[in-house]
Each structure stands twice: as C-alpha cells, then as structure tokens.
Amino acid sequence: MNVLLCSYVFPPSVGGIETVSRILAEQFSRLGATVTVVTHTPGEECDGEYKVVRRPSLRRLRALARDADIVFQSNISLKTLLPLFFMRKPIVIVHHGRIARVDGSRGWQDYLKRALLFRCSNIAISQMIAADLPVRSVSIADPFEAGEFADRVDGVRDKDIVFLGRLVSDKGCDLALRALALLKQEGLDPSFTVIGDGPELRGLKQLASELGLTDRVDFLGTVLEGRGQIVARHKIMVVPSIWEEPFGIVALEGIAAGCAVVASQGGGLPEAVGPCGILIPNGDVRALAAALKDLLTNAFLREQLVARRSEHLKDFQPEFVAKRYLEFFTSAIEK
Numbered sequence: 586m587n588v589l590l591c592s593y594v595f596p597p598s599v600g601g602i603e604t605v606s607r608i609l610a611e612q613f614s615r616l617g618a619t620v621t622v623v624t625h626t627p628g629e630e631c632d633g634e635y636k637v638v639r640r641p642s643l644r645r646l647r648a649l650a651r652d653a654d655i656v657f658q659s660n661i662s663l664k665t666l667l668p669l670f671f672m673r674k675p676i677v678i679v680h681h682g683r684i685a686r687v688d689g690s691r692g693w694q695d696y697l698k699r700a701l702l703f704r705c706s707n708i709a710i711s712q713m714i715a716a717d718l719p720v721r722s723v724s725i726a727d728p729f730e731a732g733e734f735a736d737r738v739d740g741v742r743d744k745d746i747v748f749l750g751r752l753v754s755d756k757g758c759d760l761a762l763r764a765l766a767l768l769k770q771e772g773l774d775p776s777f778t779v780i781g782d783g784p785e786l787r788g789l790k791q792l793a794s795e796l797g798l799t800d801r802v803d804f805l806g807t808v809l810e811g812r813g814q815i816v817a818r819h820k821i822m823v824v825p826s827i828w829e830e831p832f833g834i835v836a837l838e839g840i841a842a843g844c845a846v847v848a849s850q851g852g853g854l855p856e857a858v859g860p861c862g863i864l865i866p867n868g869d870v871r872a873l874a875a876a877l878k879d880l881l882t883n884a885f886l887r888e889q890l891v892a893r894r895s896e897h898l899k900d901f902q903p904e905f906v907a908k909r910y911l912e913f914f915t916s917a918i919e920k
Contacts, residue, residue: 589653595624612907711853734841745775752783757825824848833857
C-alpha cells in the first residue's frame with residue numbers, strides 16, 4: 586500500500602500531533618506500506634524509512650497523490666485537501682480536535698472543511714471528537730511513544746508528582762501549584778516536577794514563590810531526551826487541564842512510566858486515563874488537592890491503579906494503532 590501522509594507540521598518536535606504522525610509513519614513502513622510524508626514546515630527532505638517532502642509545489646503534490654493508493658491527512662487542511670479533492674483518490678482524515686476556532690466559533694473555512702468531510706473517510710481520536718463531527722467516523726485513539734515510556738515500573742521512585750506538557754493557561758499547571766499549597770496547609774509537602782516550556786513559565790515560577798513552594802518545585806524546561814526516565818522517578822502524574830482535551834497522550838505516557846494519574850474529567854482525557862487514575866472536575870483545585878492527598882498517603886491505591894496499566898495500554902501501542910489504521914485504509918480503498 587502506498588500512503589501519502591499529509592501533516593501540516595512534522596518533527597523534529599516533542600509531543601503533539603506531529604509526534605503522532607511520526608509514530609504512524611514509522612509503523613506503517615515497518616508493516617510493509619510505502620509512506621511519503623508531505624509537510625509545510627521547512628527543513629531538509631529525506632528518503633529513509635519513509636520519505637519526507639517539504640513544501641511541495643502544487644504540481645509535485647498532485648504527482649505524489651497520483652502515485653498513492655490513499656491520501657491520509659493528520660487533521661484537515663484545505664491547503665492540501667482542495668488540490669487533491671477531485672483526483673478520485675480515497676481520502677482519509679484523522680481529527681485531533683474540533684473543527685472550530687479557539688473560542689468555539691466557526692469561520693467560513695471551518696464550514697467549508699465540515700462540508701468536505703462528506704466525501705472523505707473520517708477517523709476521530711476520541712468519542713468527544715466523534716460526537717462533534719457532522720459525519721460518521723471510526724474512533725481510533727492516538728498511540729504513545731512506547732519506546733520512550735514503556736517498561737518503567739520497577740525503578741526507584743524518589744519523587745512525588747510530575748507535570749508534563751506545554752506551559753499555557755489551558756493546561757492547568759497553576760491549579761497544580763495551588764493544590765500543593767492546600768496540601769501544605771494540611772502538613773503534606775510533596776515534591777513537584779514540571780517538564781515543559783511555554784509563555785506561562787515565568788508566571789508559574791512567580792506563583793510558586795508566592796505560595797511558598799519554591800524549594801519543592803523543580804522547573805526542568807523542555808526535555809528532548811530521557812523524558813520517560815524522569816517521569817518514571819515519580820509516583821503520580823497530574824494532568825489538570827482546564828479546557829476539554831480532545832484526548833490525552835501525556836496521560837498514557839505517565840501510565841506507561843508507572844505513575845498513577847490524576848486528570849480532569851472533561852473531554853477525551855477519561856478515555857486515555859481509563860482505570861489507571863482518578864478523575865476530577867475541570868478547574869476544581871480542592872478536588873485536585875483531595876485526589877493528590879489520597880494517592881500520596883495511600884500506597885495501596887497507587888499500586889492498584891498502576892497494576893491495571895498493561896491491559897489498558899494494549900489499545901494504544903503504536904503497532905496496534907497502526908494496524909487499525911491500515912485496516913481502515915484497505916476498507917476505504919475497496920469502497
């Protein structure tokens with residue numbers, strides 16, 4: 586099978602949709618497919634395990650599509666969809682988020698995208714996203730980086746709580762700091778590691794200082810290599826998103842690294858957390874503090890949650906997810 590994978594952004598990067606695209610490209614190739622990745626980000630083109638074509642002309646893009654058995658878009662992009670729409674090639678789109686603006690409103694581009702979906706085959710990464718689409722879709726969750734995070738259960742866990750993600754207001758890292766301040770009032774003083782960078786970093790450091798937590802909070806910034814080893818030193822991962830996450834790969838990474846998870850219950854995060862964590866209402870600092878207290882003071886509860894990880898993670902292993910995609914592609918081609 587010849588797959589043309591269109592990803593607007595493509596690695597090198599850490600986390601996010603581009604990482605999922607890389608994982609799928611690798612797995613498709615290992616399962617016998619010929620993969621060409623088209624991306625609009627700059628950089629060098631390469632032709633190794635799979636081919637990467639950057640910023641192709643319209644003519645080259647259409648030539649690549651003619652040679653492909655299927656066109657696969659990682660999130661819908663009019664820039665690549667419209668030139669290929671009438672080429673009589675099966676088009677599959679995986680939806681990683683709602684087709685709308687940040688505030689939930691829709692512009693003309695969003696309405697056009699939604700109208701074009703009726704001529705495509707559609708995959709949603711969670712039930713939340715599936716419910717938002719105007720067409721029927723198949724739900725296939727995103728894979729996690731198994732090589733980075735798996736098989737890290739039996740190591741030394743000398744740290745308490747970890748946050749992994751981009752430091753923006755929607756991710757709720759400030760809620761975690763405020764929850765730690767509440768725990769401190771109750772006589773608990775856990776360590777807290779923040780892995781990631783973003784526009785909120787300076788404000789979060791200031792908040793930690795104001796709350797008297799500076800000596801217990803470690804801001805590591807962006808970690809390009811060894812994230813799994815760092816996460817695996819912790820007992821608990823916190824994913825306190827304020828907004829409704831479409832899914833939650835970071836929760837899968839924490840589970841794979843042997844952490845019990847505390848996460849917000851809105852959106853697609855519950856599908857990622859499964860039976861391996863505690864869910865709290867989005868934005869509820871007191872509920873977050875209570876859940877963290879339960880896990881910090883109850884080792885048996887933590888062990889119960891972590892013990893469920895192997896069965897839960899089966900559906901999110903890269904090879905398993907890639908096989909589901911290829912089966913879907915075969916069905917789309919046959920149609």
